[in-house]
Amino acid sequence: MIRAPLGRAALRCxxxxxxxxxxxxAPIRGSRRIRDINVAMSDITPEAAPGREHAVLRSMMTxxxxxxRFVDKAPGASADAICLDLEDSIPxxxxxxxxxxxxxxxxxxxxxxFALYVRINGYTTGLTEDDLVAVVRPxxxxxxxxxxxxxxxxxxxxxxxxxxxxxxxxxxxHVAIVPLIETAKGIMEAYDVCRASPRVTAAIFGAxxxxxxxxxxxxxxxxxxxxxxxMVAVACRAAGIAAIDTPDPNYSTEPHLRREMTKAKSLGxxxxxxxxxxxxxxANEIFRPADDEVAEARAIVEAFERDGLAKGIAAIAVxxxxxxxxxxWRARRLVEWAxxxxx
Numbered sequence: 001m002i003r004a005p006l007g008r009a010a011l012r013c014x015x016x017x018x019x020x021x022x023x024x025x026a027p028i029r030g031s032r033r034i035r036d037i038n039v040a041m042s043d044i045t046p047e048a049a050p051g052r053e054h055a056v057l058r059s060m061m062t063x064x065x066x067x068x069r070f071v072d073k074a075p076g077a078s079a080d081a082i083c084l085d086l087e088d089s090i091p092x093x094x095x096x097x098x099x100x101x102x103x104x105x106x107x108x109x110x111x112x113x114f115a116l117y118v119r120i121n122g123y124t125t126g127l128t129e130d131d132l133v134a135v136v137r138p139x140x141x142x143x144x145x146x147x148x149x150x151x152x153x154x155x156x157x158x159x160x161x162x163x164x165x166x167x168x169x170x171x172x173x174h175v176a177i178v179p180l181i182e183t184a185k186g187i188m189e190a191y192d193v194c195r196a197s198p199r200v201t202a203a204i205f206g207a208x209x210x211x212x213x214x215x216x217x218x219x220x221x222x223x224x225x226x227x228x229x230x231m232v233a234v235a236c237r238a239a240g241i242a243a244i245d246t247p248d249p250n251y252s253t254e255p256h257l258r259r260e261m262t263k264a265k266s267l268g269x270x271x272x273x274x275x276x277x278x279x280x281x282x283a284n285e286i287f288r289p290a291d292d293e294v295a296e297a298r299a300i301v302e303a304f305e306r307d308g309l310a311k312g313i314a315a316i317a318v319x320x321x322x323x324x325x326x327x328x329w330r331a332r333r334l335v336e337w338a339x340x341x342x343x
Contacts, residue, residue: 056340057081057202057242057271058287059280062119064089065101071109077277078284081115086131087122087146095127099134106139115141117178122147129160136164140175144204148179149186154196161199173199178244181235182206183213187228194239202242204273205232208249222260233268245269251276261286270337294338297331304328 061079063070065086074082084102086095102118109116120131120143132143145157154177161175177199181190187210194203207225211218218224229246236243245264250256257279261272265286272283289297304323308316315324 056337057115057244059272059274059283060117060204060244061274061277061280062089062247065098065105066090066094068101071101071105073277075110075112075114077280079114079274079277079280080271080284081117081141082109083117083119083144083273084135085119086127086135087119095121096130099131102135103137106135106137109139111139117142117144117176119144119146119180123153123156128157132157132160132164136161136170136175137168138170140170142176142178142201144178144180146180147183147186147209148181148193148203149183150189151192151196154179154193154200158197158199175199176201178202178204180204180206181232182209184210186210187231190232190235191238194235194241200239200241202244202271203232203236203239204244205229205246205269207246220256222263229264230267237268242271243269244271244273247273247275248279249275251279254278254282257282258286289334289338293334297334297338300328300331301335304331 057080059079060081060083061074061077062083062085063074065071065084066089071084084105086098086102090098106116106118116139118131118135118140120135121127122145124147128145136143143157143161145153148154157177161177162172164170165172165175177197179186179193179200181187181193181203182205186193190203194200205228207222207229208218210225210228216224222229225246233243245261245267248257248260261283264272269287271287272279274280274283300318300323303318304316305328308314308323308328315322317323
């Protein structure tokens with residue numbers, strides 16, 4: 001196989017952020033992973049392609065930690081990740097009491113193939129550091145930061161996590177960061193937020209808080225948040241991380257959920273923040289490739305590697321269609337996503 005030298009585009013894919021040196025090269029941890037290529041595909045071969053890894057997060061289900069029966073049932077929901085919530089679902093008077101409940105869940109929840117996150121209160125609340133001190137323990141896979149609005153918030157959170165990992169003998173860099181982008185300022189800073197630390201493996205768009213911040217009315221069509229929703233998906237792709245779509249308060253109308261998740265997928269989202277187990281099942285189905293898509297992608301990958309890359313040819317014909325390098329990489333990512341999703 002002819003291997004092209006790494007060009008300037010490849011050099012630009014180095015980690016960007018203020019990460020501590022002690023975990024710059026540490027692997028990011030999670031449940032299941034794929035490689036997300038973040039370079040100019042025409043410059044390199046598969047073996048030479050650097051990139052970022054992120055967990056497969058088709059579904060992340062939030063659980064209010066103050067409702068024990070929800071916590072107990074969460075592992076059976078088949079979500080790729082469970083997110084213990086210390087933010088919106090917790091009344092202000094119960095915030096302090098919720099922290100030890102989250103810590104207990106981290107320490108005792110039966111683990112069966114899902115990643116475990118905690119959504120903490122944002123920086124403007126004054127509760128962020130106390131939340132972190134309470135929940136960063138062995139068994140925690142990531143932090144969801146509410147109201148993420150600037151790279152500075154991410155780098156500060158990064159520093160706190162590094163300190164707490166050392167204090168609790170957690171592998172350096174293990175705890176991921178997932179910014180929840182849900183304000184006008186956050187939307188305008190989305191790309192820089194997404195690339196502010198190598199801990200950032202995904203970002204979430206929050207439509208409800210965004211609409212509140214913009215003083216606009218939410219509608220069934222969601223057209224009023226389309227631009228912002230698209231911006232977060234684009235920022236995630238540009239930064240090489242997973243894109244998780246906004247939670248939907250409608251958890252019982254299946255046609256609506258399927259329509260909205262299919263639309264989110266068409267915008268570039270790779271998963272959904274869920275508030276109910278019924279949403280999880282639909283998200284796991286929608287955000288994984290269909291059998292016919294996977295079969296077509298495998299055929300493209302096999303043909304291009306055999307008849308293209310192996311012979312130094314940049315474009316070939318497959319079933320009467322021209323296949324060049326970008327199409328090959330899109331097919332390869334789809335195959336890897338399907339395999340990582342245990343399809």
